[in-house]
Amino acid sequence: MKVRLLTSGFKSAYENMAIDEAVLVHAQENHQSTLRFYGWRPAAISIGYFQSLKEEVDLNECQKQQVDYIRRVTGGGAVFHEAEVTYSLITPVDGRFIPQDIIESYKKICQGVINGLEILGIKSQFIPLNDIVAQGKKISGNAQTRKKNVLLQHGTILLDVNVEKMFSLLKVPQEKLRDKIIKDVKQRVVGVRGLLGKKIEFESCQEALIKGFKKALRLEYLKTSLTASELIMMQELKNSKYSRPEWNLMR
């Protein structure tokens, strides 16, 4: 399968989510597939489409720590984006490369992450619906939406985990359980650096993932950048949707 390969580097939450949607909308017309890798700067919390921002995130604390917050177009839970590589795959669902079945499509796309981690020396496996675990701990979370027969799946590959910082930004159902929750999450989540016991740079992880996806999905890369039309739409979505309370506080 021929895909455009975009390595966007570090961008704000608003730009990142706006790019994903702009590429998705264009793919509905041009039927092109795009694989993008990116990071988040400043750090951000993203929440799932069905979550309530005020219920999940301490907005004052985000402001204090200069952490952005944003609602995704995909379901799933709140994610703290700081030390990680994020990917998004946008592709028509034609039943040939990407299965129509939702779980099967997660599995197939997640194999790209699994292959990439293997290149880095980490054995991992897909756990339905949307997780990848290594040594019994979650290292990657993934979320998918489908619009007009085009799929957008984005996911994170953790480089480092800072559970204390993450929970200083997230609300917990019962405050008195905060310490226990932090302890539990520390035992259930791991980053690439923690597993390998050495510093792996963003670019090295991205490189491994590019190779991993190539093998998993038999991709042929066309290295490129966003088109002028995608850039215009990205700016529009960033300004009129993703940075706006009407979207982020929608639920």
Next chain:
Amino acid sequence: MIKKSVYKIPEGKLVKIELETTDNKIKKIKITGDFFLYPEEIISKLEKSLEDRLLTKDVLIKHFDYFWKINRVDCFGINSSGLTEAILIAKEV
């Protein structure tokens, strides 16, 4: 008065309910959580469809089953019985 519940669906995701009731019926409801519904935008229609529904297990489960079917909704981490349980817990608050 808004009644709330937080319920972890067995083998599924976390569902949070905000519920207003009148005469053992749903007046208004908000369903949030880390689940997946396809298509996502159906959530507003689902919440609207629950207004005036009787707050009993049978009515709610049947309603959800029918709603998924006629709207061709795919659910992951959420199901009719889990949602019903979450709503009935909120009702009793």
